[in-house]
Amino acid sequence: MDLWRIVLEALDSLASNKVRSALTVLGIVIGVGAVIAMLAIGTGAQNTITGSISGIGTNLLFVMRGGNDEVRNPQPLTLGDAEAMRDSFAAPSVIGVAPVLQGSAEITFAGEGDIVAAVGVTPEHESVRNIEITEGEFINEIHVLGRSAVVVLGPDVAETLFGRTESIVGESVRIEGQPFRVIGITVAKGGQGPSNEDNQILIPMSTAQTRLFRRSGSDQVDMILVQAINADGVITAEEEISAILRNRHRTAIGEDDFTTFSQQSFLQVAETITNVFTIFLGGVAGISLLVGGIGIMNIMLVSVTERTREIGLRKAVGARKRDIMLQFLAESALLSLFGGLIGIVLGWALSMLIGAISAASNADINPVVGIDAVLLATIFSAAVGLFFGLYPAKRAADLEPVEALRYE
Amino acid sequence: MSDWVIEAEGITKVYRMGDIEVHALRGVDVRIARGEIVSIMGPSGSGKTTLMNILGCLDRPTSGSYSLDGSQVAELGDDQLAEIRNKKVGFVFQSFNLLGRQTALTNVELPMRYAGVSNDRRKRAMEALEAVGLGDRVKHRPNELSGGQQQRVAIARALVNNPSMIMADEPTGNLDSKSGVEIVQILLDLNKNLGTTLIFVTHDPEIAAHTKRVISLLDGLITEDRIVET
Incomplete structure (x- = not known):
């Protein structure tokens, strides 16, 4: 049929x-x-x-404290660790290192207030994280050295406090009750939830260490962002950094007291x-x-x-x-x-x-x-x-x- | 090719109904020659329907040998039996059994479709319908036709593949007497014109009266096989 x-x-x-x-x-x-x-x-x-x-950048590495569950008493990451990673002989694949200190802080202006993510950063943070500024400037070396009370606001924070994202530079806000001068506003990146970079504030590392987040060690940091020369260099950079940290922390082989993530591994x-x-x-x-x-x-x-x-x-x-x-x-x-x-x-x-x-x-x-x-x-x-x-x-x-x- | 269309010897058929064995046929020998017109008669339960099913290749005997048109069929598989039914046997049923949603023409084409005929299917179906006097009703569906006309479509369907024999199971059972006579006459004319072997399975002595040979069955055995002198 x-x-x-x-x-x-x-x-x-x-x-x-x-x-x-x-x-x-x-x-x-x-x-x-x-x-x-x-x-x-x-x-x-x-x-x-x-x-x-992917917006984070394809050549970024995140280094955090602590290894697997069996590693006891992991040493904290320090500014010294970050400095050691800048060694272009020990770590030729690394072109940028940005340690950060993170926490939440209450920020207020004229009765408006919010609790936001506050990040203590170094000037290199700008290039490592690809941060762009709509007005004003980013945190520079002088701010860090002087422990200046200055802050760069994310656009969402500016919107919450001032109801606008322009003509804010020079205003004075209070963070945890202490006066800070606004020196810049970042470009909106778009984002949702707790990792929303538009809803965070950036302050100099030294200021964060001394005024906002006191850690047990004076130069302790929460995380170190490492920028590799390119996306293919991430794996080499990871090896170089691991070698540096193992050496500095004097850990036994296979007992790393730190963890690295690349954007690929997040992906x-x-x-x-x-x-x-x-x-x-x-x-x-x-x-x-x-x-x-x-x-x-x-x-x-x-x-x-x-x-x-x-x-x-x-x-x-x-x-x-x-x-x-x-x-x-x-x-x-x-x-x-x-x-x-x-x-x-x-x-x-x-x-x-x-x-x-x-x-x-x-x-x-x-x-x-x-x-x-x-x-x-x-x-x-x-x-x-x-x-x-x-x-x-x-x-x-x-x-x-x-x-x-x-x-x- | 032998002159016998049907050569059956020692045909038995046993049905199992639970624990009981029913002997529907207990050893039947039948020979029917090409072009014969035969009636198989007998009361209900005599085994005449079982015999028709076996002779028409709808069913297999439990034992015995059966050759239809020269080929042994008792041992064949389902698909080979289907092919034999398709090519060598035409069925005419009491209740017509037409496909209700198809036209007369498509109903008649059905056996050719299963036979794989594709070229002159329509033409042959038309010829078959004209042969039964329904050339003007080809596009009608069964529910638009009278009982007699429906049975004529069924006859056209039975003869369209030029079978060796046509088996008619109570073909007039659902018809008034006038249509019944017409149907029997059409079948007899087919026999006269085409030489098709005709086997009627019937209670009706009227039909038996038209046939030259009457086989009577009782309790699974042939009790009488007589040639009617005309």
């Missing part, structure tokens, strides 16, 4: 019970639509997260997390596709029973098992194919809707309907149709012609 004829006949048979076919298709539509939308949201979230991590972690997230969402949506498939099987079994006599007749005039099989498989495959096509449109529309909602609520997720998600959903729904159509079709094909013809 020619394929075209099989498809036409299957269409005709599905059309003979429109409501039933439509409801069966609906199960697949919802399943495929959900899979597409969930994968789109997952991909969108992943893009947002990796995008903001990897983030990608792993968002992949799991995407797979989870897709899996939940996949369950509804499975339920849709069971709907197809259910309806096909009913259809086989209803058409037992027809099957008997077809066998009597010479239909082989595979002819009957093909006939019923064509019907279930068409059901899931229609479901898949409509589901793709629905999923796409749903993604757009979620994108619009998240844009309206300032959540920066831009759902992406990838061609791979569409392909996956199409293949998966066709497979569902074939798989769940197989059993009913087999049942139809295995009917004994004598029994089937006698069926009332």
